[in-house]
Amino acid sequence: MDINPQTFTAIIIYLVGMLVIGILAARMTKNLTDYVLGGRRLGAGVAALSAGSSDMSGWLMLGLPGAMYASGMGEIWLAVGLAIGAYLNWQFIAKPFRVYTEVSKDSITVPDYFENRFRDGSKLLRIISAVVILVFFTFYTSASLVGGAILLESSFKMDYELALWVGAAVILSYTFFGGFLAASWTDFVQGILMFLALIIIPIVTIYELGGWGETVNKIGAIDTSYLDVMSGATTLGIISLLAWGLGYFGQPHIVVRFMGIKSTKEIPKARFIGMTWMVLSLFGAIFIGFTGIAYFAETPLGNPETVFIEFSQVLFNPWVAGFLLAGILAAIMSTVDSQLLVSSSALTQDFYKAIFRRDAGPKEEMWVGRIAVLVIAIVAIFLGYDRDSKVLDLVGYAWAGFGAAFGPVIILSLFWKRMNRWGALAGMIVGAVTVVVWSILSTPKLNEAGEVIREAVIPFSLYEIVPGFLLALISIIVVSLVTKAPSQEIQDEFDSVKEKLKKA
Amino acid sequence: MDNEIFGGERVEYSLTGATWFWLLVPMLSLIVLSAITLFTERGEDV
Numbered sequence: 001m002d003i004n005p006q007t008f009t010a011i012i013i014y015l016v017g018m019l020v021i022g023i024l025a026a027r028m029t030k031n032l033t034d035y036v037l038g039g040r041r042l043g044a045g046v047a048a049l050s051a052g053s054s055d056m057s058g059w060l061m062l063g064l065p066g067a068m069y070a071s072g073m074g075e076i077w078l079a080v081g082l083a084i085g086a087y088l089n090w091q092f093i094a095k096p097f098r099v100y101t102e103v104s105k106d107s108i109t110v111p112d113y114f115e116n117r118f119r120d121g122s123k124l125l126r127i128i129s130a131v132v133i134l135v136f137f138t139f140y141t142s143a144s145l146v147g148g149a150i151l152l153e154s155s156f157k158m159d160y161e162l163a164l165w166v167g168a169a170v171i172l173s174y175t176f177f178g179g180f181l182a183a184s185w186t187d188f189v190q191g192i193l194m195f196l197a198l199i200i201i202p203i204v205t206i207y208e209l210g211g212w213g214e215t216v217n218k219i220g221a222i223d224t225s226y227l228d229v230m231s232g233a234t235t236l237g238i239i240s241l242l243a244w245g246l247g248y249f250g251q252p253h254i255v256v257r258f259m260g261i262k263s264t265k266e267i268p269k270a271r272f273i274g275m276t277w278m279v280l281s282l283f284g285a286i287f288i289g290f291t292g293i294a295y296f297a298e299t300p301l302g303n304p305e306t307v308f309i310e311f312s313q314v315l316f317n318p319w320v321a322g323f324l325l326a327g328i329l330a331a332i333m334s335t336v337d338s339q340l341l342v343s344s345s346a347l348t349q350d351f352y353k354a355i356f357r358r359d360a361g362p363k364e365e366m367w368v369g370r371i372a373v374l375v376i377a378i379v380a381i382f383l384g385y386d387r388d389s390k391v392l393d394l395v396g397y398a399w400a401g402f403g404a405a406f407g408p409v410i411i412l413s414l415f416w417k418r419m420n421r422w423g424a425l426a427g428m429i430v431g432a433v434t435v436v437v438w439s440i441l442s443t444p445k446l447n448e449a450g451e452v453i454r455e456a457v458i459p460f461s462l463y464e465i466v467p468g469f470l471l472a473l474i475s476i477i478v479v480s481l482v483t484k485a486p487s488q489e490i491q492d493e494f495d496s497v498k499e500k501l502k503k504a
Numbered sequence: 505m506d507n508e509i510f511g512g513e514r515v516e517y518s519l520t521g522a523t524w525f526w527l528l529v530p531m532l533s534l535i536v537l538s539a540i541t542l543f544t545e546r547g548e549d550v
Contacts (some may be wrong), residue, residue, distance in 0.1 A: 073523045080530050087534040091541070099550055213516070220517025229523040263549040268542045275538040279531045286527075386527040 006158070010322025011329070014193070015170055016187045018333070018489050022174020025182035032353070035369045036345035037108045037178035037260045044266040048189030048274030050184040051257035053331065054338035055086070057249075058147050059327045060194065060285050066305035068289025069296075071471055071493035072219070073225025074233060075289075079282045083246020086278055090271035093249060094258040096414040098267065100497050101259045108259070109342075110252045110406065111350045118415050118421035119490055122383070123354065125424055129352035132405060132432060133252055134376075136398045137343040141322055141336055142380035143395040146387050148332040155309075155325060167332075168377050175337045176370055180260060183337040190330030195277055197327035198284025202309045208315070218294035226293055233348035240463035246383040247403030247465055249411055250431075264504040290330040354391035397435055397464075404431035404468025412476050417494045423480030431472030438464040 017269040029035050042050070067075040099119065112128040118125060145167055160409050175329035209215045213330045216227065248254060261270060277388070278461035292307040301307060312324035348369040354361055383389065409427045442461060445454040485491075519527070 073519065073527070076523075078526055082528060083531045083534055087538065090538070149511045216519065217515075217517050221515075226519065227517060229522060230520070231527045265548070265549045268538075272535075272538040274544045275534050279535050282531065478511045504547040504550045 001072040004318035004321070006318035007322035007325065011326045014323065014326035014330075017189070019173050021179040021189065022176075024180040025174070025185055027180030028175070028181055029179050032345075032348060032365035032369055033106075033108050034181070034310050034350065036341060037256070038180040038184055040102070040126070040260055041262050041359065042257065042260045043262055044269035045273055046188045047257050047261040047265045047266065048183050048270040049277055050187035050334070051254050052079045052086075052274050052278050053187045053191035053194060053334040054183075054257075055251065055254050055335075056171045056194070056278075056281070056331060057335040058151075058328060058332045058394065059143065060198070060281060061308050061321070061331045062147075062305040062339075064282070064285040065289035065292065065307045066303075068286050069270045069292040069307045070289075070304040071288065072223075072231065073229045074225070074231040074295065076229060076286060077233070077238050078244055079286060081242035081437055082248075083241070083245070083275075083282060085248040087271075087275055089248040089254070090247070090267070090274060093255065093265050093410065093414065094267050094271065094435055096260055096497065096501055097255060097410065098256045098264055099500050102415060103493060103497050103500070109345045110255065110410075112354075113259075114344065114409065114424060115354075117490075118197075118419075118424055119487065120421045120424075125421060125428070126350050126354060128428060130346040130423070132401070132428075133346045134343055136395075136401060137253075137339045137346075138380055139383065140395050140398050141339045141343065141376065142383040144332055144336045144339070145380055146384045148305075148329060148336070149384065150387070151325075151328060151332070160387065161385060163176035167329075168381050169491075171333050171336050172377055175340055176373055179366075179369065180256075180341055183334075184257070184260065186337065189333040190327075191277060192328045193323065193327045193330050194283075195281050197308075197312075197324045198281045198288065201308065201315065201324070202284055202291055202300060204315050205288070205295055205311065207384075207495050209291065209294055213293050215291055217345075218297060219290070222293060222297055222342055232235065236460060236462050239466065242460065243463050243469075244399070245464045246407060246469050247277075247399045248407075250402040250404070250409075251399070252342045252402065252406065253335075255410065258340060273302070276423065313487030319462075340373050340376055341375045344369050347372040347376070396440060400435045400439075400463065400468060401432055404435045404472050405429075407431070408472040408476055409467060413472070413488055416477075416480075418485060419476060419480045420486045420490075421485055422483040423476040426479035427472040427476035429443040430475040431468045434468040435447035435464045438467050 014470065033039055060204055064079065101107045101113050104113060104116040107116045111126040114120070114129055115123065115126040120126065122395050145164055148167035149163035151156050152161045152167060153345065188268045206212055221228050234498045261267060283287045288308055288311060292311065295341055301310060307327065316324065353365060353369050377390060408431060409424050413424065438458065441457040444452045447453050
């Protein structure tokens with residue numbers, strides 16, 4: 001792809017804008033609570049769009065349109081499952097989680113909440129959850145940086161390793177000093193940019209193709225299976241795709257937005273803004289891929305995931321194309337900054353402050369947080385040097401892993417008074433282990449030529465979050481019931497949260 | 505690409521009913537639900 005000077009300038013303007021936001025946020029960041037949670041002062045719009053954009057990543061701009069372009073309407077199940085999961089998360093988790101994390105010793109990270117909610121003096125809950133966050137998010141960050149570098153490499157003909165450093169430098173430029181507020185404000189702007197890009201492209205394409213009826217006719221003439229949601233669908237396949245929505249309840253970089261929201265009164269507004277943004281963006285991504293089938297019918301794309309990029313190049317003038325390409329960078333950056341901050345908070349709050357330096361002052365904590373962001377970013381860059389590294393495959397486990405390990409623990413901790421720390425520990429371990437083991441047992445062993453040399457132990461295909469989530473729920477209930485009930489202090493705190501929520 | 509012509513008639517294609525249903529009903533319902541709760545949840549700040 002040749003890059004036009006106007007396109008390049010538009011992308012630079014966008015990146016400078018992100019830097020300015022970072023500088024403004026840095027002026028409002030005085031301590032660790034500000035740095036990792038923005039001092040709990042996010043408004044509804046920023047909380048909603050930053051949760052959405054940091055969740056969706058490059059998948060919304062590249063993965064979903066690519067899947068729609070390759071297979072048609074049979075791919076919408078995943079979008080439906082994610083939208084339902086996100087709604088349930090906003091409806092049932094956001095408010096109680098916001099209240100409980102504040103009541104429970106003003107917890108500022110997910111591991112912090114687990115320890116305080118269950119009064120876990122052993123620190124096992126904190127350490128295990130912080131290690132899981134640190135490991136998965138470092139790999140996740142690395143994989144996202146690789147995605148951004150590949151985009152810069154293909155767009156600007158930039159050397160891959162240089163692109164890796166440039167991408168990380170841009171994200172660090174606002175995240176290092178500005179922390180959570182910078183990440184949330186930039187994610188808000190990035191969310192708007194992504195939204196506009198996703199809405200404009202399919203509208204222009206359908207117009208160019210002669211209207212909706214003509215577009216569908218062209219696609220149907222190529223292959224009618226593109227028009228049918230049930231094409232190639234199996235019951236287990238549909239359940240697996242819908243089950244992606246279960247992952248929302250346990251994603252630390254998403255639920256941390258609930259903790260950072262200014263007040264419970266903002267949550268219904270944030271839910272409405274967030275769901276409208278998400279559903280319309282998903283429709284945009286779906287129709288970009290779908291209309292791409294007709295638009296590129298005579299010159300099919302080699303890589304389906306480039307359908308958004310190709311559209312931005314062929315349909316728009318270079319200035320608009322630049323901002324549309326910046327939309328993809330925005331999607332990637334908004335996820336990386338959030339993951340960097342959650343990883344940094346795990347290192348700072350859950351290791352440094354909780355274990356090594358309990359009496360660390362606010363400035364010291366904040367600087368440890370900043371240095372942690374830098375260290376994790378550098379580790380992620382070096383991991384990304386080998387873009388084909390198998391270690392980056394761990395990302396595949398991350399969504400299901402967090403969903404199954406943390407999701408059931410968070411849900412039951414908010415709604416079940418009898419749950420105790422042993423139940424939480426059992427649920428976390430069973431959820432995480434089930435996801436990894438199920439995934440390994442479902443995958444056939446291949447030789448170097450890609451031929452199957454040993455069939456999968458589990459003879460059917462079911463997304464690992466389904467067994468992981470269910471077994472974690474069962475483990476929490478069984479282990480909590482066979483061990484000692486929580487202390488009176490914990491039960492009183494649970495009741496006080498319920499009382500507050502009745503008024504909210 | 506031209507549509508198929510059978511007996512001089514142009515074949516019109518459309519999305520299946522199930523596709524329209526799964527595409528529109530669940531996701532748009534979520535926007536409607538969140539709009540409804542915007543007005544029904546008017547509690548105080550806690």
